[in-house]
Amino acid sequence: MSDNKKRIYSAIQPSGMLTLGNYLGALRNWVNLQDEFECIYTVADLHAITVRQNPAEFRKRILETYALLIAVGVDPEKSLLFIQSHVAAHSQMAWLLNCYAQFGEFSRMTQFKDKSLRHADNVNVGLFSYPALMAADILLYQADLVPVGADQKQHLEISRDIANRFNNIYGDVFTIPEPYIPKVGARIMSLQDPIKKMSKSDDNVNSWVAILDKPEDIMRKFKRAVTDSDACVKYADGKDGINNLMGIYSSISGKTMEEIEAEFEGKGYGDFKVAVGECVVDTLKPVQDKYYDLMKNKDYLESLYKQSAQDAEKIANKTLYKSMRKIGFIY
Ligand code: TYM
Numbered sequence: 106m107s108d109n110k111k112r113i114y115s116a117i118q119p120s121g122m123l124t125l126g127n128y129l130g131a132l133r134n135w136v137n138l139q140d141e142f143e144c145i146y147t148v149a150d151l152h153a154i155t156v157r158q159n160p161a162e163f164r165k166r167i168l169e170t171y172a173l174l175i176a177v178g179v180d181p182e183k184s185l186l187f188i189q190s191h192v193a194a195h196s197q198m199a200w201l202l203n204c205y206a207q208f209g210e211f212s213r214m215t216q217f218k219d220k221s222l223r224h225a226d227n228v229n230v231g232l233f234s235y236p237a238l239m240a241a242d243i244l245l246y247q248a249d250l251v252p253v254g255a256d257q258k259q260h261l262e263i264s265r266d267i268a269n270r271f272n273n274i275y276g277d278v279f280t281i282p283e284p285y286i287p288k289v290g291a292r293i294m295s296l297q298d299p300i301k302k303m304s305k306s307d308d309n310v311n312s313w314v315a316i317l318d319k320p321e322d323i324m325r326k327f328k329r330a331v332t333d334s335d336a337c338v339k340y341a342d343g344k345d346g347i348n349n350l351m352g353i354y355s356s357i358s359g360k361t362m363e364e365i366e367a368e369f370e371g372k373g374y375g376d377f378k379v380a381v382g383e384c385v386v387d388t389l390k391p392v393q394d395k396y397y398d399l400m401k402n403k404d405y406l407e408s409l410y411k412q413s414a415q416d417a418e419k420i421a422n423k424t425l426y427k428s429m430r431k432i433g434f435i436y
Contacts, residue, residue, distance in 0.1 A: 113138050114248035114282070116147035116189065116239075119163070119170035120156065121305035122315035125385060128177060129290035129356045130254030136178035138252060138285075144184035145246050145417060146174060151189050151196065152239070155232040156224055172406055173316060176396035181409045189242065191414035194421035198241035199234070201428055205271050206237050206263070215259055223306070240264035245421040247280040255291040256302055258284055275431035278424070290356035296330040299345035317393055320386045327382030328375075338369035338377050347374075354381045357388050 115135055117127060135146055148170045153163070167188060179186050189195050211217065211233055221228040231238075239260050243251055244267075251261055261284040268279040295301045297312035307313055311326050318326070332346040340351050340362040351365050360368070369377050399406065430436055 110141070110143040111249040112246060112280075113142045113144040113250050113252060113285075114146075114243050114246045115252050116149040116152070116242055117170065117174070118149045118153045119166040120153045120158070121166070122317060123170065123173055124293075124303055124305050125314040125316065125353065125389075126254065126293035126303035127305075128316055128389075129293055129353065130256075130287065131252055132174070132177045132179075133290075134252040134285065134287055135174075138250075139178075139180060139183045142250070144179075145248070145420075146179055146184055146186045147189045147242060148174070148187075149189050149242070152235060155229060155235055156220070157227060168403065168406060169400070171410055172399040173392075173396055175399055175406075175409075176392045177316070178392075181413060185413045185417050187410050187413035187417050191410065192418050192421050194245055194418065194425040195238065195241055198245050198421075198425050198428065199238040201425075201432065202237045202240050202244070202267055202271075203234050205267055205274075206234070206240075210263060210266065211236060214263070216256070236260050236263045237267070240267045243282050244268055244279045245424045246417075247420075247424060248282045249280060250285045251282050252285040254293075255286055258286065271428070275428075278428055278431055287356070289352055293353060293356075294345065294349040296326055296346075296349070299331060299349045314385065316389055317396065318389075320390070323386050323389070324379070324382040327378045327385070330378055332374050332378075336373055338372065338374070339366055347377075350377065350381050354384060357384045 115131065117123065117131065123132075135144065138144055148167055150163075150167050171186070171188065174186060175181065214236060217233060217235065220232055224232070240263065243264050253261065261282065265281050268281050272278055272281075293303045295303050295307060295312040296314070297309050301307070303313045305313060305315070311329055314323055314326055327350075330346060330350060332350070333344055335344065335347075338347060338351070340348055351362055354360070354365055355362060369380075426436065
């Protein structure tokens with residue numbers, strides 16, 4: 106990896122199947138940024154145990170997520186792509202940063218509030234201190250930019266706050282990271298309840314599209330998508346369902362909202378939903394083919410994630426040791 110390119114870091118949890126929201130909001134940018142930047146990407150398995158995981162399922166999901174990241178276009182020859190728990194520095198740095206974060210600021214995190222409501226029987230301390238681990242991920246690699254969907258903006262802000270606080274005490278240890286959020290597609294909404302974000306943890310399977318959904322399932326989900334009674338493809342306040350479908354279509358086709366309105370003028374929602382479904386199917390098909398191919402060769406995947414973790418560890422340990430020295434630990 107060269108020294109003069111700016112550095113990118115991002116991660117994704119291996120919980121459940123990855124969705125169209127993950128793809129359009131984050132993963133496409135991960136792929137597009139690879140030529141211009143030095144990119145470091147992670148399967149955030151440590152974050153995922155803040156909700157209870159079935160061990161066999163979890164193990165399987167971690168590998169599937171890893172393969173899917175390559176299938177969408179992350180290239181392990183160009184970028185580092187590894188499994189978070191394979192680099193111990195993430196957990197070590199998270200502990201340090203916990204001691205530079207405040208109870209009050211973590212209590213205000215929307216994701217913590219949402220998840221504690223959804224998993225009321227398991228509001229564990231990891232769920233609470235989740236942003237410290239996320240800050241550790243990012244700061245260990247001195248990342249300049251962090252490509253994420255809009256829902257992660259608050260966590261990015263707190264990572265910046267922690268980094269600034271640490272730097273103010275000890276000098277310039279951490280690069281202050283900037284969020285990199287796409288203009289279109291940063292917040293893909295549920296197809297059934299378009300004021301909620303599309304999420305793999307939604308019980309209603311018709312509300313989200315998985316990257317690996319079969320074409321007929323994708324088409325069914327779009328045909329059933331909740332819209333309104335206007336029957337006019339127009340981007341406007343209050344038309345959440347249509348706005349969301351237009352956002353998906355725009356994000357994939359590159360067309361502006363005006364161009365989409367012109368394309369579907371005089372046509373009904375039925376035609377529009379089919380067009381959106383078809384463009385999603387066409388985009389995901391090559392990803393799916395590549396994914397199933399990769400999953401036939403688990404040894405190859407293993408060699409990739411081991412090598413990447415070794416390379417990542419060198420960068421991460423440098424920052425970890427520097428931070429520990431600054432704090433006053435003996436080396
Ligand atoms: P996660 O696993 O929930 O989501 C991965 C990425 O997908 C984006 N995303 C969406 N974008 C648009 N519309 C949606 N409906 C949608 N749903 C998800 C997310 O914004 C994210 O970019 N905490 C993170 C993982 C993480 C991380 C990090 C991210 C761990 N360490 C360090 C950045 C930097 C998470 O749970 O993302």
